[in-house]
Amino acid sequence: MAKAPNLRDPKWFINRELSQLEFNFRVLAQAKDQSVPLLERLRFLCISSTNVDEFFEIRVSALKHQLGFANGAMIGPDGLSVLETLHRVRTRALELVDAQYELWNKTLRPALRKHGIRFLMRDEWNARQRRWLQTYFEDEISPVLSPLGLDPAHPFPRILNKSLNIIIGLKGKDAFGREGQFAVVRAPRSLPRVIRLPPELSDGSEDFVLLSAILAEFADELFPGMQVKGTWQFRVTRDSELIVDEDDAENLAHALKDELRGRGFARAVRIEVSDQIPKTTLKYLMGNFEVNEDDVYRVHGPVNLNRVIAIYDMVDRPDLKFPKYTPHVQGKIAKSATIFDAIREGDLLLHHPFDSFTPVLDLIRQASIDPGVLAIKQTLYRTGKDSTIVGYLIDAARNGKDVTVVIELRARFDEEANLSLADRLQEAGVQVVYGIVGYKTHAKMLLIVRREPDRLRRYVHLSTGNYHSGTARAYTDLALMTCQPDMGEDVHKMFQQMSALGPEIELKHLLMSPFTLHKGLLERIDREIRNAQAGQPAAIRAKINHLNEVAVIEKLYQASRAGVEIDLIVRGTCALRPGIPNVSERIRVRSVVGRFLEHSRIYWFLNHGHEPELLCASADWLERNLLRRIEACFPLLDPELRARAYDEEIANYLADNQQSWQLDAEGRYHRVEASMDVMPHSAQMSLLSRHCS
Known part of the structure; x- marks a missing residue:
């Protein structure tokens, strides 16, 4: 065996945040996949958008919080400083956002239109539609709005996390002689973000208009006597991690209630704006929210793109959705x-x-x-x-x-x-x-x-x-x-x-975090290492959602070097680099993204000379799950159930060549494609056909 490398060398680890972003590219690939029904493609687009929201609320906000320590120089297992991680996240997130809006504007909207589902932009409204929308604005929207002109007596309002807002450029004086410059209209969450036009106005199609378009079109009615120079959408994403000092909190429930009151107005970590917004207006917003240029994301379309998912339930088009199924009762x-x-x-x-x-x-x-x-x-x-x-x-x-x-x-x-x-x-x-x-x-x-x-x-x-x-x-x-x-x-x-x-x-059978699960996992990997070193067959297969725990990764590298064959099915974040000579050349990592969210956790060890050991768990191979949470890991003792679980959750997914992605040593994912001599196989569709009607 070659000289043992330092298995904790940062070059053997993939950055957690960047890996998490890569998962959303795989979700977005489902929205691009023409074999997926059209409304399901729209749903995947919106899921990727919602996931990015949460990524900024939790992961980016945590990174920004760490910038306050050691001037952002804190180093993770991958060797990247916090500042460098944020820069790389920014670059990749911009690529993801651009891809999302390009798909929406150039592919999904036109495809929906061909199927009679239209999102009408302001310049597409005919006279009858505009009259109806104006009446709708006056009767249903305007009464619940609270437009705010901004001046020294009316400072910028508090803007709720991820809410839709319009900033309006004004010119002229109001009834009190005050000079207008800017105003803000906040869209209450009670208002629908997608409005359906009546059938008699739609020429046989199903027509929808976004609330943001209506607010922009009729903003002048909110400021009579003044000139509206422009209207621009914006949306602020805030830090949503609740921080409770549990040691000092006499009552956790009361402490959490106090924190929840302020969650919607915590520090801003991202601002999304219309790509048409003038520089002076953007600078004004940035100053108010105390963000810099790296926190700004300009978008060509609705700033709350995930809200278009509303039409999934608003239109009765089973031909554009996955077929319904009835789950099996044994x-x-x-x-x-x-x-x-x-x-x-x-x-x-x-x-x-x-x-x-x-x-x-x-x-x-x-x-x-x-x-x-x-x-x-x-x-x-x-x-x-x-x-x-x-x-x-x-x-x-x-x-x-x-x-x-x-x-x-x-x-x-x-x-x-x-x-x-x-x-x-x-x-x-x-x-x-x-x-x-x-x-x-x-x-x-x-x-x-x-x-x-x-x-x-x-x-x-x-x-x-x-x-x-x-x-x-x-x-x-x-x-x-x-x-x-x-x-x-x-x-x-x-x-x-x-x-x-x-x-x-x-405990006799269960493993429990934070006490025995981490230790038990390492012991089982060690057992496979000993078997491999003794010249016996050795293998580990696992299906989990995330992997980043450093000691587990190091132990898997040791196992690979010892000759253990390792197959990992990791849906989302994976910090392990597979396929590195003399480090992880016997480790293969794939991710499956399909109709259903892969959520089960199953660990399998060959355990040569005995029955293979199969464990199911609530825990991923993350530091938090293995060391800082209460988790339960349980064996399947019945041989028939163990064989079924292995067949359905391990063998079945390793054979997938339709919705599977292979991770390479550089941290890139490549879609697995069936070769000419291999039948197409989708793990999820196989299980549907086996069990459901």
Whole structure:
């Protein structure tokens, strides 16, 4: 073997932020793909736009915060300073934004028009349409607007994060003799961003107009007697990371509520403006928001591009969408009188969205009314609005069950919803636990204690995804239902660890972050290294969403050098560089982006001489998941379920040559294409055809 290199050399690591941006280029590629139905292509465009918003709100804002330390010289594993990272992010983000608007203007809008779905620009309105829109403005829009002329007595208003705004150039004097220069119109969030024209005005097409166009066209009605010199859209993205000093906060819920009040008006990290805005007007905006030229993104189109997704639900065009499907309900579940009966027959593996989420809802619903059920314990990270599950938990408490719910109040962008859920649950008598100070509770676990004729039995549901009916139709996830005593005892101990004070616990089957998962992962990689060094077959395969934890990457490099064959399916951020001679030449990394968001986490180790080991988890191979969160990693002990999970989530995805991208050593992704002698294979479509009707 060649001389061992320094496996923590920065040149072996890809920058996390740049890798995250690259994922959105792969999402955008779905919007460019002509084999994808047209309205789905529009949806992918809007997803990429929304993802970029969150990237600036969280990642860029964190980088800017770090600029205050050591003058921005903080170095990551990749060796880039904060300042250099921001410069590179700026360059790549500009390319992404330009690609998004070029696709919107030159491809998707014209394609939609050909199918009778038109977004009409101001210069396309005919006289009848303009009259209708003017009436709509006067009756529906103007009454809720609060235009503000800017002068020493009327300073620049507070602008809410990601809200639509119009800055207006004015000339002349108002009724009080005040000289006008600028005014701002904020679009209330109560107003729709996309307005449909009546059918009688559309000549057989479905015509839509953006709110921003209406505000710009009729702005002069808001300033009678003054001349409108120009109108320009703008939108501000703000730092959305909540910072709560948990050690000093006597009550986390109260501290979060205080932080949430100010989130929408935190420091600006980006400003999007019309590309026609004059330099003097832009300079005025930049001064107000205290941003520099590198924070400005000029766009040729709506500044809130993601809002055009509204037409996806506004038009009834199934021919332009993915075909509908009905998730599968497994026969053992369908034939059983109760879900408890089905689980007692043997472990159940659910693969969402191909397997229905209904059995999960049924499990909680039946537990809430079953007289034999004594206790229910559950973690909640994201549940969605008006969650059915929360309703069942409330029913259970009212029916005399002992119900404990661990709610993660700091689930990003769901903090307010989770605070509300916590209040509802507590009012119903549910014991609510907010988790551990300093560690987000990200584990997905449900435990039901049921008295049966011969014993108390624990029923367990463990998942890689959230208890959210909506995402269960859009995300791929794996879930296990079992009543194996050891698994039930492990989950029981984890709930005790989260709700009570005590020492580190010992588990029989589960691995738990921040205690044993990171260590257990490294130990399993070491086992494959030992097997390879002994001349035995050795292999690691994993499907995760993100990878950046330095010790894990270093260990994978060691494994590659030892002869372990490693295949990683990493949807999003990947800091590991594959294919480097003498470092990672036996590591292959691919990303699959398709109709459903790949969300399941599954780790597989060949474990030569024994049964292969397969683990599912709520955790990605990120530093935060492995070291700073409460995570659950669980094995599939049933050989048939283990084989099914490997076939569907590993082998199936490694064979994908339709929606798969290969990562090279330079950090670039290349779309995998089927060769002439290989049949086309889409992992997601294969699972749909296998399981759904």
